[in-house]
Every structure is written in C-alpha cells, then in structure tokens.
Amino acid sequence: xxxxxxxxxxxxxxxxxxxxxxxxxxxxxxxxxxxxxxxxxxxxxxxxxxxxxxxxxxxxxxxxxxxxxxxxxxxxxxxxxxxxxxxxxxxxxxxxxxxxxxxxxxxxxxxxxxxxxxxxxxxxxxxxxxxxxxxxxxxxxxxxxxxxxxxxxxxxxxxxxxxxxxxxxxxxxxxxxxxxxxxxxxxxxxxxxxxxxxxxxxxxxxxxxxxxxxxxxxxx
Amino acid sequence: xxxxxxxxxxxxxxxxxxxxxxxxxxxxxxxxxxxxxxxxxxxxxxxxxxxxxxxxxxxxxxxxxxxxxxxxxxxxxxxxxxxxxxxxxxxxxxxxxxxxxxxxxxxxxxxxxxxxxxxxxxxxxxxxxxxxxxxxxxxxxxxxxxxxxxxxxxxxxxxxxxxxxxxxxxxxxxxxxxxxxxxxxxxxxxxxxxxxxxxxxxxxxxxxxxxxxxxxxxxx
DNA sequence: GCTATAATTTTGATAGGTCAAAATAAAAAA
DNA sequence: TTTTTTATTTTGACCTATCAAAATTATAGC
Ligand SMILES: [Mn+2]
Ligand SMILES: [Mn+2]
Ligand SMILES: [Mn+2]
Ligand SMILES: [Mn+2]
Numbered sequence: 001x002x003x004x005x006x007x008x009x010x011x012x013x014x015x016x017x018x019x020x021x022x023x024x025x026x027x028x029x030x031x032x033x034x035x036x037x038x039x040x041x042x043x044x045x046x047x048x049x050x051x052x053x054x055x056x057x058x059x060x061x062x063x064x065x066x067x068x069x070x071x072x073x074x075x076x077x078x079x080x081x082x083x084x085x086x087x088x089x090x091x092x093x094x095x096x097x098x099x100x101x102x103x104x105x106x107x108x109x110x111x112x113x114x115x116x117x118x119x120x121x122x123x124x125x126x127x128x129x130x131x132x133x134x135x136x137x138x139x140x141x142x143x144x145x146x147x148x149x150x151x152x153x154x155x156x157x158x159x160x161x162x163x164x165x166x167x168x169x170x171x172x173x174x175x176x177x178x179x180x181x182x183x184x185x186x187x188x189x190x191x192x193x194x195x196x197x198x199x200x201x202x203x204x205x206x207x208x209x210x211x212x213x214x215x216x217x218x219x220x
Numbered sequence: 221x222x223x224x225x226x227x228x229x230x231x232x233x234x235x236x237x238x239x240x241x242x243x244x245x246x247x248x249x250x251x252x253x254x255x256x257x258x259x260x261x262x263x264x265x266x267x268x269x270x271x272x273x274x275x276x277x278x279x280x281x282x283x284x285x286x287x288x289x290x291x292x293x294x295x296x297x298x299x300x301x302x303x304x305x306x307x308x309x310x311x312x313x314x315x316x317x318x319x320x321x322x323x324x325x326x327x328x329x330x331x332x333x334x335x336x337x338x339x340x341x342x343x344x345x346x347x348x349x350x351x352x353x354x355x356x357x358x359x360x361x362x363x364x365x366x367x368x369x370x371x372x373x374x375x376x377x378x379x380x381x382x383x384x385x386x387x388x389x390x391x392x393x394x395x396x397x398x399x400x401x402x403x404x405x406x407x408x409x410x411x412x413x414x415x416x417x418x419x420x421x422x423x424x425x426x427x428x429x430x431x432x433x434x435x436x437x438x439x440x
Numbered sequence: 441g442c443t444a445t446a447a448t449t450t451t452g453a454t455a456g457g458t459c460a461a462a463a464t465a466a467a468a469a470a
Numbered sequence: 471t472t473t474t475t476t477a478t479t480t481t482g483a484c485c486t487a488t489c490a491a492a493a494t495t496a497t498a499g500c
Contacts, residue, residue: 042479264487278448
C-alpha cells in the first residue's frame, strides 16, 4: 500500500507531466511543486524508481511509468470524486473543497469511493471542471481554449478552472465565473496584458492574462 | 495538530479507561490494545505526558488529563459520526464501517464534520448504539444491562453492541440482532456458560456468556 | 527476607520523510 | 576554452514511530 506521501508525489508528477507533455519533470520543478527541498525530491524519486513506479534519469528528470501512471490516475479519481461529493452531498463551497480532498483522498477506501460514485451518478467532471478518471484509469483529455486564445465576440461557456487557490476561486465565484457560466471575450489587449470580458447583463470585467489563462472555455 | 498516531492512543486510552473507571491504564494493557510492543507504548506515553495530554505514573499506569480527554472525545465524536454517515448516507453495512471510520476520523475537517452532523440531524448514537460525544465534548453515559444481568422473561430492546469485530457483527446481523431489535432472555445457565434467547416469532438462540455480555439492552 | 516471576522501562536499530549545507555536474557566459 | 552560474545529488542530522532484546523494578511465593 503506497503511503500518502507516495500518492501525493505520483499525483503531482502526473499533473506536472500533463502541463509539458512528452518532457521529463525536472527535480527542481517537482521539489517546488511539492514544497520540499530539492534533495528531498531526489531521494523520494529514487525510492519511487526502486519501487518501479517511475523512470528516473539522474540529472535529467523523471516520468511516471505505466504502473505509476495508473496509481496516479487512481489517486486523482479519488481526489476529484471526493471534491464533487463534498460540494453536491455535503454542500461545501467549490472554492474550498480542494484542501479537504487533499486529505480525504488518502483515507477513503474503494468501497466508500464506489458508493460516492454511485450516489453522484457516475459523474465525469469535478466542481472545477477537471475530468474524473474512470475506475479503470482512463481520463478523457479535453481540447479546450483559454480566455486568451478563444474566438472574440462569441458566447463561450466556462468548462474548467485550472487553479485550486481558494482565494482565486472565491474571487471568480463573486463574479459568477463558475464552470457552466457563459461569457464573451470582448477584447484582448496584449500591451496592457489584459482581456475584457462581457458577463451576463451589462457587466464587464477586465482580467490580467495570467488569470485569464486559467479559465478554460468552449463554445456555448 | 496531533498526528493520527496520537489521536489513536488518546482514543484508546479513553475507551480502556471507561472499562475500569478510576483506575490507571496499565502499559501492558495499552500496548496490547494498540497492537504495539510494551516499549513502544511506554515511549509514546512519555511523549504524550510531555505534551501535557496524560498523567503518567511510571511503573504504575497512565490516564488522560482534562486536555487529553477533550481531545479523545473529539476523535471519538468524529469516529462515530463518520460511522453513522457511512451507514445512513452511503448505505454501507453497519458491520463493516468501523475500519473505514478508523481511517477517516483523521482526515475529516471540522467543517466537513459539521455538515455531516447536520445532514444526519444531530444524532446521539452511532450504528452500534455507541453514544456520540457532543461538539463541546460531553458524552452521555448510559446505564445499560447486558444479556447476562437483565431481567429474565421480559421483553428487552438491544441498545448497544460493544464489539467492533466485523465477523461478530455480521453474525448478529444474520440473526437480526441489531440495535433496536427486541428479544427476551429466557434462561441463563451458569454451568453451561450460556444464555437462551427468545427472538421474534418462534426463533430461539443460544449464546455463550462471552458473546452475550457484549449485547447491551434496555426495557422495550 | 530472599528468590522466582511478571511487568515495565531502557537501549540500540530500523524505516520513512524531511532539511541544511557541501559536493558535483551541466549549462551559460565570457 | 575557461570561468561562472545554476541545477542536482550527496552527506550528515533530525523527528516520529516502531521492534527486539537487555536491564530494571515490583510482586508473589516460599
Ligand atoms: Mn494529498
Ligand atoms: Mn478539482
Ligand atoms: Mn484511527
Ligand atoms: Mn461504533
């Protein structure tokens, strides 16, 4: 049985790998993401390599192998199902479920997870629009535009938010920018580094490109 | 924040203390209950004493102090509320929720617990009939008879089962012996070390005194 | 009161995770 | 091609939790 530390590393590796497909994850990058020192990351990765969960190229980087990826997807499934459960069944705020799920994902058994899944009606997406891997470890990868590269002047629907920071999510929530909400990209000003959005009614909102790139949309 | 190991020791101390009120819990007894060696228990208890959670008399035994007891009650509350949640909301079997709760009790936040409590309607008892401590750490102590010392020939209601072993609980369940069920103590045979029970209908059941003493009842 | 026995505590080790600081290797700059 | 900078790995330590085995009490028996 993998420890929760191991589960966290695997999950993190999967997520970082997806951001730069094909490439190895650098030690420094991993250490930063896990909030540990580089030396700690190195020794952990060596242990994971010994357990046959990752391919490690010293001084080069690391990637999940097939077995590690399956495990990571399993943890990710638990995390995301739990998030949805907390929102749908217990009525927690979607902006604050991430840290809760971060703990619970290591404590929930297969049996309990299966019940949650059933109760939720075998959902495909979590409250942030992140896809939920299937029980057999398959994840649908979506091809979504960001608010920076989506068509201008066209009504779009928010599909996913790729940031788990509670304060950021609460900010979005205050402007009703949640998965499912619709909006239009009015203007992208590269010099000002900002986008102008048309929300419901007359409301207009200006976001910096950093923030805008975290909002993934699809045609409404 | 106490580690889950610390939480488990405190909970165990509380439960063992209740079995022999007033007395100190012996190291050997604690070690046995925690399934660790005596040396491990000793060093853990010394650590708990240093953290100001228990009163430790070397060579004599240990007991929770006020602070430790509050913490223990808090863990017990989490454990029991979770058990009820698993049965009522997720539909798990009451015979198998204990080990699940044993993990979840360390991962559930106050916020999540509060939602569970609300959803369950502020319950007072868990699926085994164990009382659930209140949020401010008060536990009602019940004065219940066992199937060994309850009045004979009188209809009794099962109030509580004081054993968490899944196989034993499933055995009870097969005979419909669950909290809330009614039955009559027909005969207690001290020589045969057994009791004869009258269940619903014509059904009769003979239990050894060891098993019978784990079934707590009250007048129906 | 002395001895055998049982319970408890100590000691020395190990495993998992972590950090700070030193050593090393690779990449970039000069 | 050297030198400097940056990233990675190693080393030495520490903390929590655990065990096995040795040392130390207490307790009971005689
Ligand atoms: Mn986690
Ligand atoms: Mn999510
Ligand atoms: Mn526990
Ligand atoms: Mn219970």
